[in-house]
Amino acid sequence: xxxxxxxxxxxxxxxxxFIHPTKNNLDNGIPVYxxxxxxxxxxxxxxxxxxxxxxxxxPLQALITNTMINNGTKKFTAKEIAERIDFYGAFxxxxxxxxxxxxxxxxxxxxxxxxxxxxxxxLTDSQFPQQELDIFLQNQKQKFQVNLKKNDFVxxxxxxxxxxxxxxxxxxxxxxDYDAVNRLDLADYFAKAYNPSNCTLVIAGKFDSExxxxxxxxxxxxxxxxxxxxxxxxxxxxxxxxxxxxRADALQSAIRIGKLSINRNHVDFPxxxxxxxxxxxxxxxxxxxxxxxxxxxxxxxGSGIASLKNAGYFFIATEVxxxxxxxxxxxxxxxxxxxxxxxxxxxxxxxxxxYMLGSMLGSLENIFSHADKFKNIHFSGLGYDYYETxxxxxxxxxxxxxxxxxxxxxxxxxxxxxxxxxR
Amino acid sequence: xxxxxxxxxxxGLKVLVHxxxxxxxxxxxxxxxxxxxxxxxxxxxxAHLFEHLMFxxxxxxxxxxxxxQRVGGENNAFTSNDITNYYITLPAENLETxxxxxxxxxxxxAFSEKSLDTQRNVVSEEFKQRYLNQPYGDVWLKLRPLAxxxxxxxxxxxxxxLSHIENATMDDVKAFFKKHYNPQNAILVVGGNVxxxxxxxxxxxWFEPIPAGxxxxxxxxxxxxxxxARFETITADVPLNAIYIAFKMPERLSVDYHVYDLLSDVLxxxxxxxxxxxxxxxxxxxxEINAYITSSLDAGLFIIEGKLVEGVTxxxxxxxxxxxxxxxxxxxxxxxxxxxxxxxxxxxxxxxxMNLLDKAMNLAYYELLGDAMLMNEExxxxxxxxxxxxxxxxxxxxxxxxxxxLYYLTKQNA
Numbered sequence: 001x002x003x004x005x006x007x008x009x010x011x012x013x014x015x016x017x018f019i020h021p022t023k024n025n026l027d028n029g030i031p032v033y034x035x036x037x038x039x040x041x042x043x044x045x046x047x048x049x050x051x052x053x054x055x056x057x058x059p060l061q062a063l064i065t066n067t068m069i070n071n072g073t074k075k076f077t078a079k080e081i082a083e084r085i086d087f088y089g090a091f092x093x094x095x096x097x098x099x100x101x102x103x104x105x106x107x108x109x110x111x112x113x114x115x116x117x118x119x120x121x122x123l124t125d126s127q128f129p130q131q132e133l134d135i136f137l138q139n140q141k142q143k144f145q146v147n148l149k150k151n152d153f154v155x156x157x158x159x160x161x162x163x164x165x166x167x168x169x170x171x172x173x174x175x176x177d178y179d180a181v182n183r184l185d186l187a188d189y190f191a192k193a194y195n196p197s198n199c200t201l202v203i204a205g206k207f208d209s210e211x212x213x214x215x216x217x218x219x220x221x222x223x224x225x226x227x228x229x230x231x232x233x234x235x236x237x238x239x240x241x242x243x244x245x246x247r248a249d250a251l252q253s254a255i256r257i258g259k260l261s262i263n264r265n266h267v268d269f270p271x272x273x274x275x276x277x278x279x280x281x282x283x284x285x286x287x288x289x290x291x292x293x294x295x296x297x298x299x300x301x302g303s304g305i306a307s308l309k310n311a312g313y314f315f316i317a318t319e320v321x322x323x324x325x326x327x328x329x330x331x332x333x334x335x336x337x338x339x340x341x342x343x344x345x346x347x348x349x350x351x352x353x354x355y356m357l358g359s360m361l362g363s364l365e366n367i368f369s370h371a372d373k374f375k376n377i378h379f380s381g382l383g384y385d386y387y388e389t390x391x392x393x394x395x396x397x398x399x400x401x402x403x404x405x406x407x408x409x410x411x412x413x414x415x416x417x418x419x420x421x422x423r
Numbered sequence: 424x425x426x427x428x429x430x431x432x433x434x435g436l437k438v439l440v441h442x443x444x445x446x447x448x449x450x451x452x453x454x455x456x457x458x459x460x461x462x463x464x465x466x467x468x469x470a471h472l473f474e475h476l477m478f479x480x481x482x483x484x485x486x487x488x489x490x491x492q493r494v495g496g497e498n499n500a501f502t503s504n505d506i507t508n509y510y511i512t513l514p515a516e517n518l519e520t521x522x523x524x525x526x527x528x529x530x531x532x533a534f535s536e537k538s539l540d541t542q543r544n545v546v547s548e549e550f551k552q553r554y555l556n557q558p559y560g561d562v563w564l565k566l567r568p569l570a571x572x573x574x575x576x577x578x579x580x581x582x583x584x585l586s587h588i589e590n591a592t593m594d595d596v597k598a599f600f601k602k603h604y605n606p607q608n609a610i611l612v613v614g615g616n617v618x619x620x621x622x623x624x625x626x627x628x629w630f631e632p633i634p635a636g637x638x639x640x641x642x643x644x645x646x647x648x649x650x651x652a653r654f655e656t657i658t659a660d661v662p663l664n665a666i667y668i669a670f671k672m673p674e675r676l677s678v679d680y681h682v683y684d685l686l687s688d689v690l691x692x693x694x695x696x697x698x699x700x701x702x703x704x705x706x707x708x709x710x711e712i713n714a715y716i717t718s719s720l721d722a723g724l725f726i727i728e729g730k731l732v733e734g735v736t737x738x739x740x741x742x743x744x745x746x747x748x749x750x751x752x753x754x755x756x757x758x759x760x761x762x763x764x765x766x767x768x769x770x771x772x773x774x775x776x777m778n779l780l781d782k783a784m785n786l787a788y789y790e791l792l793g794d795a796m797l798m799n800e801e802x803x804x805x806x807x808x809x810x811x812x813x814x815x816x817x818x819x820x821x822x823x824x825x826x827x828x829l830y831y832l833t834k835q836n837a
Binding site: 002004005007008009010011012013017039040041042070078079081082083085086087088089090091106108132135138139142143145146148149150151249250251252282283284292293294295296297298299319320321350351352354355357358359361362364365366368 | 445446447448482483484488489490492493494495496497512513514516517519520522523526527530540541542543544545546547548549551552553555556557558559628629632660661662663692693694695700703704707710711730732733759762763764766767769770771773774776777778779
């Protein structure tokens with residue numbers, strides 16, 4: 001007779017294999033990290049550029065240069081670029097983040113010889129035509145107006161600005177910033193940032209030596225180097241800042257709370273991640289169990305630690321029913337206090353250990369995800385021993401150590417608390 | 424090409440296995456053949472509320488999430504107008520835990536009052552977060568009843584109104600479970616680092632003892648052929664005017680489905696598409712413009728939606744859309760434009776095979792359509808579409824009589 005009350009036996013994840021890249025250089029010195037797999041006949045090529053030359057009077061310069069990079073060269077119009085990429089079933093994607101801007105090409109292997117020259121043309125000869133810029137700015141301003149109606153968007157923007165001020169991490173965009181953008185600034189930034197001395201290539205998929213030769217032929221020559229200034233800054237902690245933006249007709253309030261913290265380079269980072277997982281880092285977390293599953297105040301609540309080049313930060317984010325906003329805040333702070341005073345039980349801690357190991361294993365499901373794991377450490381200046389330490393910490397950290405970390409990193413006296421809606 | 428093996432248990436549960444030794448993980452995906460279209464008109468939002476209740480503990484296992492997290496697994500689910508789909512990913516060596524959990528909640532739920540109370544609140548907050556507290560968030564609550572007068576597609580999966588969720592009773596919950604959640608109405612897909620013979624043993628052990636239950640025979644009122652242009656105007660506190668036009672298109676299994684899908688690509692797939700270049704870039708009527716299809720199992724919708732540039736009248740914008748549609752009716756798309764969208768469709772299919780969970784979900788969905796093997800024939804179907812097909816379908820679909828138009832206006836213009 002089948003006993004359905006008895007859970008089947010299980011094993012903790014014992015082995016996690018990381019695929020390491022091989023490193024080559026193009027003739028002009030651009031480092032190329034390749035993570036090879038021939039499971040599918042496809043390849044992803046990322047051109048990654050550090051954000052540089054931060055100028056707080058031009059807060060949208062780097063972002064819009066990235067977004068508009070494929071809007072016209074001397075040779076091709078925006079439409080022609082898109083048509084050529086689409087014709088080969090390829091995907092051209094731009095991504096802008098706090099520390100880096102990237103241009104990513106996804107392609108079937110057989111089409112690489114046709115699409116690489118188009119990408120080269122874009123990366124070396126982008127013109128940012130005035131008429132394209134005018135349309136773009138007009139439409140972006142409209143999208144921005146729509147976003148300003150979203151409480152969570154406003155909360156996130158206000159939170160970042162309070163934490164990071166007028167640095168590249170804290171941009172508090174306003175409508176007038178769009179009016180100040182001009183094509184010469186974009187062209188200038190393009191020249192400074194998008195060049196071989198500021199570029200790293202990360203390639204994942206079926207990419208063999210023949211493909212590398214093609215890549216080198218295309219990007220290893222005929223691309224001028226430029227000097228640029230690294231974005232480097234230090235940040236000051238805040239003290240107990242509470243910001244409340246009332247929205248009279250809000251059905252829900254967006255809450256964002258957090259503080260400056262450590263990043264991946266700090267020895268406590270893996271342990272802090274275990275603490276964060278217990279607190280708000282997975283579906284069974286304490287915040288979810290209390291505020292969603294027990295009280296029904298929200299559809300979702302979570303916390304996280306973000307690791308950036310010049311800083312790290314910890315945050316809690318949710319949208320809760322407007323009428324229970326005050327109660328939700330009380331419960332959030334109560335859960336923080338419990339972590340500082342009570343030890344996490346062995347049962348819960350073991351569950352979190354196993355969950356985190358399974359999650360790490362599951363995040364390595366294909367060659368693209370292996371490349372993402374490499375980027376995490378590479379751009380923090382770390383090696384694969386970081387992951388060894390991480391796994392060891394997850395397996396072995398004690399509940400006493402977690403409590404110590406809670407007291408060290410979850411001091412609420414320098415929290416920034418943002419509420420947009422009603423309370 | 425996604426390979427699979429297939430067998431059926433004595434209680435009628437269909438099982439598909441996709442062996443992929445390149446990953447250390449496994450996926451267990453279960454699709455229940457029930458969606459919002461199967462709800463009563465006065466109890467809408469129920470299929471989705473029920474999906475939440477499936478996580479509130481089952482007859483022998485008080486907590487669903489906790490034992491799964493304990494073995495390194497994760498799970499989630501979604502409800503559409505057609506289906507409810509649950510999935511687990513976990514380290515392959517712990518696969519049996521997924522069988523244990525998933526079979527127990529097919530056997531019977533715990534039906535706890537506490538869980539029902541909480542999930543009514545959670546879903547109400549979801550309703551607010553996604554539909555009511557967002558600019559333009561309620562569009563589908565307005566557009567569906569405009570386009571559908573008879574068919575149950577006239578309501579969204581979240582439901583017509585909050586009160587339907589707030590009034591759900593335990594009796595409703597139990598009746599819904601009995602009617603829809605049994606082996607005959609489900610398709611199980613197991614994928615990843617697994618062997619078919621092991622999956623078969625586990626399926627026989629955990630799922631085969633579940634009683635077959637009654638087969639749900641769907642008998643929905645089908646939509647009648649639309650013969651009049653429909654309009655509605657709503658005003659709200661939004662910054663920009665917007666327009667939504669919904670055309671009727673055939674069901675998912677129609678021979679022309681792929682023609683309609685590619686037609687939406689011609690209009691709006693990326694920066695080389697027609698609507699983007701003509702209406703956004705050249706005529707500057709819209710700041711955003713898109714076309715897409717709902718891909719529903721019964722007769723679906725082909726949607727064109729756009730947000731207007733400030734100062735452009737809604738009539739001018741609407742005329743601009745229709746002029747583009749007329750072009751598709753007058754002239755066949757040329758060879759290179761057709762080749763472009765077909766190449767792109769082919770490429771999308773290849774990239775979709777990168778992800779184990781996507782593969783498992785797709786196998787379940789295509790099996791529901793009649794045969795999981797259909798999944799591997801999709802590319803050929805896209806490549807077989809001709810320029811004449813696109814013109815023929817455009818002529819048939821893009822008429823005022825089969826359109827439902829919604830003007831979504833800012834309060835300032837009202």
